[in-house]
Amino acid sequence: MSARAVILRVAALLLLVAFVTAPQLFAFAFAPLTANDAPAIYNQGSLLALTLSHVRIVVLATLASTVLAVTLGIFVTRPGGREFLPLSRSLVNIGQTFPPIAVLAIAVPLVGFGEKPTFIALFLYGLLPIFENTLAGLTDVSPRTLEAARGMGMNARQRLWQVELPLALPVILAGIRLSVIISLGTATIGSTVAAKGLGEVIIAGLQSNNVAFILQGGLVVALLAVLIHDGLGLAERATARRLGRPVDEIA
Amino acid sequence: MIEIEHLSKRFGESIVVDDVSFTVGEGEIAVVVGTSGAGKSTLLRMINRLVVPDAGRVLIDGQDTATIPEDELRHRIGYVIQGYGLFPHRTVAENIATVPRLLGWDRRRIAARVEELLDLFQLDPGEFAQKFPHQLSGGQQQRVGVARALAAKPALLLMDEPFGALDPVIRGKAQDDLLAIQRRLGTTIVLVTHDMNEAFHLGSRIAVMDQARLVQYAKPADLLTHPAEAFVEQLVGTAERPFRLLSLASVQDAMEPGSAEGDPITVSATLREALAQLIWRGRSALPVADAAGAPIGRISVDGILKHGRSLA
Amino acid sequence: MNTISSRTTAPGMHTLRPHLHLDRLGSVIAGLMGLALFASPFVTYRANRIVSGEGRMLFDALPPAGALITIAVVLGVALCAVLAHRPLVRLAAASLGLCVIFPAVGFSAGFVTPAGNGFARVSPAIGFWLLALAFALLAADALTRLRLGPWGRLVALSIAAGALTLLLLSGAWGDLSLMKEYANRADSFWREARQHLWLAFGSMLAACLVGLPLGLASHRVPALRAALLQGLSIVQTIPSIALFGILIAPLGFLAANVPLAAALGIRGIGAAPAFIALFLYSLLPVVANTMAGLCQVPADVIEAARGMGMSRRQRLVQIELPLALPVILAGIRIVLVQNLGLATIAALIGGGGFGTFVFQGIGQTAIDLVLLGAIPTVALSFAAAIILDAVIDLTRRGAHDRD
Numbered sequence: 001m002s003a004r005a006v007i008l009r010v011a012a013l014l015l016l017v018a019f020v021t022a023p024q025l026f027a028f029a030f031a032p033l034t035a036n037d038a039p040a041i042y043n044q045g046s047l048l049a050l051t052l053s054h055v056r057i058v059v060l061a062t063l064a065s066t067v068l069a070v071t072l073g074i075f076v077t078r079p080g081g082r083e084f085l086p087l088s089r090s091l092v093n094i095g096q097t098f099p100p101i102a103v104l105a106i107a108v109p110l111v112g113f114g115e116k117p118t119f120i121a122l123f124l125y126g127l128l129p130i131f132e133n134t135l136a137g138l139t140d141v142s143p144r145t146l147e148a149a150r151g152m153g154m155n156a157r158q159r160l161w162q163v164e165l166p167l168a169l170p171v172i173l174a175g176i177r178l179s180v181i182i183s184l185g186t187a188t189i190g191s192t193v194a195a196k197g198l199g200e201v202i203i204a205g206l207q208s209n210n211v212a213f214i215l216q217g218g219l220v221v222a223l224l225a226v227l228i229h230d231g232l233g234l235a236e237r238a239t240a241r242r243l244g245r246p247v248d249e250i251a
Numbered sequence: 252m253i254e255i256e257h258l259s260k261r262f263g264e265s266i267v268v269d270d271v272s273f274t275v276g277e278g279e280i281a282v283v284v285g286t287s288g289a290g291k292s293t294l295l296r297m298i299n300r301l302v303v304p305d306a307g308r309v310l311i312d313g314q315d316t317a318t319i320p321e322d323e324l325r326h327r328i329g330y331v332i333q334g335y336g337l338f339p340h341r342t343v344a345e346n347i348a349t350v351p352r353l354l355g356w357d358r359r360r361i362a363a364r365v366e367e368l369l370d371l372f373q374l375d376p377g378e379f380a381q382k383f384p385h386q387l388s389g390g391q392q393q394r395v396g397v398a399r400a401l402a403a404k405p406a407l408l409l410m411d412e413p414f415g416a417l418d419p420v421i422r423g424k425a426q427d428d429l430l431a432i433q434r435r436l437g438t439t440i441v442l443v444t445h446d447m448n449e450a451f452h453l454g455s456r457i458a459v460m461d462q463a464r465l466v467q468y469a470k471p472a473d474l475l476t477h478p479a480e481a482f483v484e485q486l487v488g489t490a491e492r493p494f495r496l497l498s499l500a501s502v503q504d505a506m507e508p509g510s511a512e513g514d515p516i517t518v519s520a521t522l523r524e525a526l527a528q529l530i531w532r533g534r535s536a537l538p539v540a541d542a543a544g545a546p547i548g549r550i551s552v553d554g555i556l557k558h559g560r561s562l563a
Numbered sequence: 564m565n566t567i568s569s570r571t572t573a574p575g576m577h578t579l580r581p582h583l584h585l586d587r588l589g590s591v592i593a594g595l596m597g598l599a600l601f602a603s604p605f606v607t608y609r610a611n612r613i614v615s616g617e618g619r620m621l622f623d624a625l626p627p628a629g630a631l632i633t634i635a636v637v638l639g640v641a642l643c644a645v646l647a648h649r650p651l652v653r654l655a656a657a658s659l660g661l662c663v664i665f666p667a668v669g670f671s672a673g674f675v676t677p678a679g680n681g682f683a684r685v686s687p688a689i690g691f692w693l694l695a696l697a698f699a700l701l702a703a704d705a706l707t708r709l710r711l712g713p714w715g716r717l718v719a720l721s722i723a724a725g726a727l728t729l730l731l732l733s734g735a736w737g738d739l740s741l742m743k744e745y746a747n748r749a750d751s752f753w754r755e756a757r758q759h760l761w762l763a764f765g766s767m768l769a770a771c772l773v774g775l776p777l778g779l780a781s782h783r784v785p786a787l788r789a790a791l792l793q794g795l796s797i798v799q800t801i802p803s804i805a806l807f808g809i810l811i812a813p814l815g816f817l818a819a820n821v822p823l824a825a826a827l828g829i830r831g832i833g834a835a836p837a838f839i840a841l842f843l844y845s846l847l848p849v850v851a852n853t854m855a856g857l858c859q860v861p862a863d864v865i866e867a868a869r870g871m872g873m874s875r876r877q878r879l880v881q882i883e884l885p886l887a888l889p890v891i892l893a894g895i896r897i898v899l900v901q902n903l904g905l906a907t908i909a910a911l912i913g914g915g916g917f918g919t920f921v922f923q924g925i926g927q928t929a930i931d932l933v934l935l936g937a938i939p940t941v942a943l944s945f946a947a948a949i950i951l952d953a954v955i956d957l958t959r960r961g962a963h964d965r966d
Binding site: 016033056083084086087089090093094096097098099100101102105106108109110143184185186188189192193199202203204205209212214215217218219222225226227 | 586587588638700703704706708797800801802803804805806807808809811812815831832903904905907908911914918921922924925928929930932933934936937940941944945947955
């Protein structure tokens, strides 16, 4: 990583932290966007608390999706679950044509307003990329490597833990990263169903016609997403480098 | 000693291995040759039960392999495949340590064994132990593959086209290295190949397979002089036959007393090499020297031809 | 000599045992059907649009004969799922099931609603959705196993679409709450539909117009490549509402200060930021896939074309673009499915589209209104994905024929 890239990342992180902890320092930049003496900085709650609860729900939902998706991915690639493999591939394809907002909207009447429908939507939608990538990673392991593992007397569990999962890890991580990014966006929309999150700032701005709110909400969410995406990308590349296959920069 | 008794395997409608029996003595190299699809690999994979035979059994030192739990059996048998199947996420040292780790050796013993093997295969531990497979050349990968198979000191090594992915120059060297190591360790080897030169170079005995059947199992020279079927004759190559025979005999076998002009040939060289030297240098005879370089006799074109005729 | 010859007569190694193989996936699906049939309400009855409802089991939701027929059909399909192995049989069973429960739920609405009651609402309940899911799973699995070619998939899609249209036109669903919501806002429904399609397709077309030349340029100029892809992938990372929000500020400024922009209908809030955001999101897949498509054209093919004296332009039009087409189309598929979904969110900033109903529905906790927005969105993305996948297969086949 070049020195410039490191500086850029650190600067972006510092900017984000500074803004959510002491937003009033930046009031001068947003003031020109307001009219009729409206506040320039979001004042209906702490940005820091909103950011933390936004990140919290994304992390919890992603953890839950990861556990289930990886377990299912392992199950359908074992001899006992092979019958489910073709269907699960098509289901993932079909599932991804559902817009996340639809999942969110349908969950509301079932479980009510608040964190719950958001969590359900994040969890369900987050399953898809992780499951898809777990399948891709596990089915991509070279048959030669598996033959060697079997020939050396590794049993099924040893092959899974010592060979298949480590080799599939970078691809699974890429799925998790994709899932996190989608969840960050869906959690923003979650504010329309009263989940605590950064979407509140944008929605408050839309309701009171305050462009300053809309912009600062948008910027914080965007910066958060870009930094998290980038950080997970670094982790992914580090594991992939060990395997001698640099991951696609764009993936 | 491995005894293979009436092994048969069928996949769906097709018979892949049909009632094959042979015995490989302690410390021997048995090479299985044949056209592709003859059932060679399946036969090999039935020895470590990666393929379960439909009929027949395999005895290792008198013990039926079916009575040993599969994984335990495979821990005791080294296995090398074409392309080696090195674990891309593990270092060279970790790859070699695979079976010792499965067997629960203690860390110090594993480290010592890894170092010993790296030395044996002329891979400097300081340089190679922490490298990943993709950082190695094809020849180095091949050596790591064999080292990994030998890590837990198996009495038997199964090799399926172990040199298939190497270019001809490196392949020759790798074969010589394998022979040297095998002689030193006394490991029994069953090796599958479709390369006849490799078979004659390495094999103490050669098993010829054709369409799932074992056609002939014999010493290399016997295969040349007494082919069991037309197929064997065709496989060894009629035109190649005398030269293969010469390559199986050493200068010692046709050495005459006396002396000759020129650079000496060592007594351990094959007759084929000696004949090549004679033709190339345009001489009818050359002196023979022992391992220390002292002259002990001479070798002549006539002598080689006479010896060759007597073999046929 | 040590020759051991072998025999060709092998002992009878395989005997055929007659056995009944239970399909594991089918058993799960059948379990789902059982759950739906005997443990879940088929429809929900509400006295009016807003109050919470009460579930009605199948027997209370249909006249006895209708309920019996439905149960018999579902059990038959369940049996097929467990025992039948031929995909065609399973597909036929699943289709039969769908053809029974869809009209049944419409019929049930009429049956459950007291005569003359204009306020009562009947919606499909969990039991119906589970049955529909089970049949759809069975059909999807059968279709996957059938490995239909591109034309086969298009035909299957048209049959499904035709059946659905027929169902809606027949008025069999007229008593369902969903259709009542539709009837109340039929005009705005079609207006929002047009807006939705305009947002999704318009931004996609704009992205193609800009993205294809950009992709071509960055294929030719490696220096451009890294910067462009990095920039676009950052845009792609930004969540949709955030991007809408970021765009609202400059657009609002433009509208306030440039009369022409205001005259063109550009405002801070509304369709303009949504359109631009969708356009920006679409650029990455178009550019990246154009580049990837061009990169994977075999070097020897281009070499041969050069050797035959084709000009740069001829090579591009006759060789490179046709060979890159499947990959470029794959990018367009991603864009279209993504835009059809994201356009829903445009409603949040006043951009219209099916999202209007979704967000209204969320506001009123009216699930049927949510569904009125969500179902067409899902159906559109689903159809777009199937159609484009088929087209990609067809072009890929063409590219192979040319090899």
